[in-house]
Amino acid sequence: MDVVIGIDSGTTATKGVAAGLDGELHAHASVHYPLLVPGPGRAELDADRVRDAAVEALVDVAGQCRAAGHRVVGVSLSSFLHALVPMDADSKPLGPLVTWADGRAGGQSAAIADQGLAKKLLARTGTPVHPMAPLSKLAWWGATDPETLRDTPRWGGGKELILSGLADEAYLLDLSLASATGLYDIHARRWDPEALEIAGVREDQLAEVVPTTRRLRLKAEVASAAGLPADTPLIIGAGDGPLANLGVGATPAGVAAVSLGTSGAMRTVVDQPSSDEAGRLFCYALTEDRWVVGGAVNNAGSVVRWAGQAFAAGFARPAAEGENADEIDAALLIEAQSAPPGSDGLLCLPYLLGERAPWWRAGMRGAFLGLGREHGRPHLVRSAVEGVCQQVALVRDSFDAAGFPVTEVRATGGAVASDLWVGVLAAALDLPVAIADTPEGTGLGACLLGWHALGSLPDLDQAAGLVDIGAPTVPDAANAELYRRQRPLIEEAALFVAHLSEQLTTPVAAPDDRKSGAVPG
Known part of the structure; x- marks a missing residue:
């Protein structure tokens, strides 16, 4: 072959x-x-x-x-x-x-x-x-x-x-x-x-x-x-x-790819370079006549990994000898399913690593809002997942405002192995989310672009029929409405916290980092 x-x-x-x-x-x-x-x-x-x-x-x-x-x-x-x-x-x-x-x-x-x-x-x-x-x-x-x-x-x-x-x-x-x-x-x-x-x-x-x-x-x-x-x-x-x-075959109009790994992103393909007047979305080339519009978020699976480090001490189930961080993350996500949608009023602003889309504020910091004695570890972890998915939904809202409506989502990344992540993502986006059955979407994309360059795949939209996609997870209507109501509150709180963060932190530019190892040629 x-x-x-x-x-x-x-x-x-x-x-x-x-x-x-x-x-x-x-x-x-x-x-x-x-x-x-x-x-x-x-x-x-x-x-x-x-x-x-x-x-x-x-x-x-x-x-x-x-x-x-x-x-x-x-x-x-x-x-x-x-x-x-x-x-x-x-x-x-x-x-x-x-x-x-x-x-x-x-x-x-x-x-x-x-x-x-x-x-x-x-x-x-x-x-x-x-x-x-x-x-x-x-x-x-x-x-x-x-x-x-x-x-x-x-x-x-x-x-x-x-x-x-x-x-x-x-x-x-x-x-x-x-x-x-x-x-x-x-x-x-x-x-x-x-x-x-x-x-x-x-x-x-x-x-x-x-x-x-x-x-x-x-x-x-x-x-x-x-x-x-x-x-x-x-x-x-x-x-x-x-x-x-x-x-992942997300090249036809209205189809978006969402990746949720350590960080995350949402992207859709358009036919020409396009600008978002509000300054929320990037535009990068795939080919000379196919361009990808989207937004990346700094914090996705990394937030649950942090929660495992911060909250897993004294975990109710004793950690097995040699249990690794992936297993602890999976156990935390299973436990988090016991908390209700909306985490009993607890909101997470998951900006542990600053944030990119849709605000591009490198100095943003995270926060939990509405914390009370009734909240336990399941609420904290679930609200972190909800916070990340709400951030992706804010990117999707930016798509709508810029005239790039999305009707279908194909998701990849380590996080989508979790039913909790997929269910919350579908509800936050209020769209069916299908999982692309390929662990190497980017490498496959490189191969398909190679076939295109060789003249054997003239229409890149053919890729949509080459990738196996599982049955989509349909959003829960009540949860979708809950997350829709929360989103303006999250955006208002996030920008307020961003203002506070800018007062508390300054950009890093240590004098001893000046040359970063470079030697003039």
Whole structure:
């Protein structure tokens, strides 16, 4: 069977899969690496390890395909968004890869917003002004180490780094990753002059932007190590968020993908770059004529994991020897089902890691509101799940307000293994929620984009028929009405808490973090 290999570089692992034109997966590999937190506000990866992991995953999956008698007709790439790494003139990293979760650029993001530029930049670039974005990260570098910013030959992200290990090509970046930098005008299709000025970089320090379907060449040594023909096409691919929509078949109009893992997101596909005048939603490319509009939330499964750490001491059921955090999370969620919908009036603002959509307030802090003696651990955990799902519903409300109505939801991620999560999500969205039967939606999306680039999948909407979807969970009408009534209260309380948070905290920019390991080229 002919297959395309998809390489999905994520923030904790690089995964490889192989899929036929029918969407069926035939091989899987995973290469893990740690997220590094060397100081307050920092979230980095070893750049060399991320680059090498892509090669290792490719070699592993190609070997599995060869052993099974499958013919690899292409390799297609996915990468996490919003990363930044300094590189020399040969695209070798000069320091760690700074991830989306790094918060050091909070002060720069706030300054851009204070100047009244945030909505204008979002309208042109599709990327909200936020510490996650390379725009703000580069501005931080300019404020703390201007010589390195000026003298570094190349500034790239995850995709440029991966290509430096796999591709025998010039310095390139796909349209999808470019559209998530905050530096690229998605309407004029060029690096945005004002954004470059704010960031303090020159256009010659950034990669040439090409379509997500661009075919490249594998390095000879990589093709040899993987046992692939030297002329095997390498498709540059796209970002992980847009590809996740493709991988669960959420490409037709009105169909949204919701991912609930450590963090979460809701995305839908439109036919042209679109701006949300209220500044709540991002717009990133999947291909030149398919764009993903959506919003990401920082806090999802991580909130239940925190609850397990904070509330599981003295757990009513004795923890079995060797019981891991996943098992404790699952037990807490089962216990939380004993609390009623609405958690007896307890509201959770789940902003343990700040928040992105729909407000893009990096300094937001969490809170429980309405806490009384009648509330126990089940209420606390259930209200945390409800708080996350209500945040996703606020993103959905932003879709409606911006003219992107959603009628169907396909959900993925570790959280949707829980009946509680799925039931609350369906009620909060007031939509049926179907679970996509694929654990590797992003990798499959990369494979399907590869088939599209090779001309074998001309219409990306065909992906909707290739992905197995379970029977949808229908929202409980009474619960949906309860959550609808609560949502304005949550939004009002959240913005009030955000104001308090800004008074209590300041952006992290420690003097000893100035260079983050970068060396001028």
